[in-house]
Amino acid sequence: MRLLWFNLATDADDPILGFTTRWIEAMARRAEFIHVITMRAGRYELPENVRVYSVGKEKGYSEPRRAAEFYRYLFRVLREDRIDACFSHMIPIFTVMAAPILKARGIPVVTWYLHPSLTVTLKLAHHLSDKMVTALETSYPYRKDKLVVLGHGIDTELFSPDGSPPEEPPIILCVGRLSPVKDHPTLLRAAALLRERWGKPFRVVILGGPAGPKDEPYVRSLHRLVEELDLKDIVSFHPPVPQKDLPGWYRRCTVYVNLTPTGSGDKVALEAMACGRPCLVASEGFRETLGKYADWLLFWHGNPCSLAECLLRVLALSQQERILIQGYLRERVVRMHSLERLSCRLVELLRDLGRRRN
DSSP: OEEEEEEEEEOTTOTTTTHHHHHHHHHHTTSSEEEEEEEEEOOOOOOTTEEEEEOSGGGTOOHHHHHHHHHHHHHHHHHHSOOOEEEEESOHHHHHHHHHHHHHTTOOEEEEOOOSOOOHHHHHHHHHOSEEEESSGGGOOSOSTTEEEOOOOBOTTTSOOOSOOOOSSOEEEEESOOSGGGOHHHHHHHHHHHHHHHOSOOEEEEEOOOSSGGGHHHHHHHHHHHHHTTOTTTEEEEOOOOGGGHHHHHHHOSEEEEOOOTTOOOTHHHHHHHTTOOEEEOOGGGHHHHGGGHHHHBOOTTOHHHHHHHHHHHHTOOHHHHHHHHHHHHHHHHHHHBHHHHHHHHHHHHHHHHHHHO
16 A cells, blocks of 8 residues: 555654654554655654655745645655555645545545544545544544544553552643643642642642643743642643653653543543553543543543542552552553554555545
8 A cells, every 4th residue: 555644743752743753653564655745844763665745834934835835745746656545634724635636536535633623624624535533433523424433543662651650749740732721720729629638748740831822821820820729839830742751751640630621532641541540531532441440530621629539539549459440541542542453443444445446
């Protein structure tokens, strides 16, 4: 199979999208060749059967120039190679731009989308794609007629336990960009309640940064709330780190907290579980993954009291109870969301669509 891949970012050091380089590596083991057209590129080390073309956002190219670069690379690939299928990852605008050309050549298009935002561009991409794929059914905000659920594609070799115990005093960890949808105020207010109810030392670590200038007021509001709740000795903020450094942070914590609502499907929650740490989540989309511990680990979105109660339960676990929960959650992530599983299922889907074309 010779594959055309559209990517939002191809950069191993990107704290949010760095995982896509590992996805490309996994797919390259199952494909003859992959052409990647990406909105922006950074550092990457990919197999010899992968070629990356950037439309130049990292160089400051304007939107019209990036569009021209996109079509230049697209026609070059189609002229020089016989493409069997196209996979578009989190960039529906590329799907919309390319699909009429690809469909005229009989090349099937599969678009990955995982976000609660429903845009006109996504609707167009849905109608122009042969299939839409996502990690959880609740993480796709549009019609389900073309939807295939593949799991999150977690690299469970990178995100794995190393046998080290969590640090003392316990760390409550939250990873991700600092933006309103992440609902950090609920965590801060739950920490204030936990301090009153638990009576033992603990720390809250928030790892991440704003996505852009528009999130700066939100970041300032978080620091103000820390001061208002007198949590300066408990809460610390740390800048985002590359994906390769995240497992160390997960292993240090006692419990991970993900505060996004149903529909978001943040993969960081599964990364923490894969590293052998219990994870508290607000999204019902994780219920199946949490299995028999779902009612125990799910809290009401935006409800500090609900979160504080869950934190109390997890922090009070015995070592034996913790080991049982951690092993169970990792096994669920490996079985339902591993990169190996996702890449196998995605290749099968693309090949099946290609066979129908022929």
